Amino acid sequence: MSMQLPELHNRFADALIEDVRFGPRRECTLILCPLVWHGQQGRAAERCVAVRFGGVNNLDAVIAFFASEPWQQSELRSLEYAPTPLSKIGRVYVHVAFERMDGQIVIECTTISITDEDPG
Numbered sequence: 790m791s792m793q794l795p796e797l798h799n800r801f802a803d804a805l806i807e808d809v810r811f812g813p814r815r816e817c818t819l820i821l822c823p824l825v826w827h828g829q830q831g832r833a834a835e836r837c838v839a840v841r842f843g844g845v846n847n848l849d850a851v852i853a854f855f856a857s858e859p860w861q862q863s864e865l866r867s868l869e870y871a872p873t874p875l876s877k878i879g880r881v882y883v884h885v886a887f888e889r890m891d892g893q894i895v896i897e898c899t900t901i902s903i904t905d906e907d908p909g
Contacts, residue, residue: 793878794870794876794877794878794881794901795901795902795903797868797869797870797883800868801821801823801840801865801867801868802865802866802867803823803824803826803831803864803865803888804821804822804823804824804864804865804868805821805822805823805824805860805864805865806819806820806821806860806865807820807821807822807837808820809855809860811848811852814844815843815844815845815846815848816841816842816843816844816845817841817842817845817848817851817852817855817896817898818839818840818841818842819839819840819842819868819885820837820838820839820906821837821838821839821840821865821868822834822836822837823838824864831864836905836906837905837906838903838904838905838906839903839904839905839906840868840901840902840903841900841901841902841903841904842881842883842896842898842900842901843898843899843900843901843902844898844899844900845896845897845898846897846898846899847895847896847897850894851894851896854892854894857892859887859890859892860887862887862889862890862892863887863888863889863890863892864887864888865885865886865887865888866886866887866888867884867885867886868883868884868885868886869883869884870882870883870884871883871884871895872884879899879900880897880899881896881897881898881899881900881901882895882896882897883895883896883898883901
């Protein structure tokens with residue numbers, strides 16, 4: 790059985806970050822709730838997902854970035870694999886960017902996983 794990276798293409802555009810968690814080791818978990826649009830009005834979906842980055846190599850930069858709470862100001866523009874360097878199993882580079890602001894970072898990690906999260 791071959792291992793593959795999870796699909797990220799356009800999956801989290803316009804999602805809201807409900808929470809950012811660090812630990813217990815070099816992990817960062819983003820709790821994302823996609824926006825459901827009704828005309829011009831968007832609201833958070835009832836089911837959220839947890840995107841967990843394991844073995845984060847640039848953890849200090851990631852902690853500093855999220856300490857400024859960019860998700861309090863805007864929804865995600867994108868959460869996708871960075872174009873360079875190319876991600877592969879064990880070396881993952883994920884670009885996170887926000888709408889209406891310059892907030893963006895590349896999270897360098899060894900693993901990424903996506904699971905359902907109960908927002909309650």
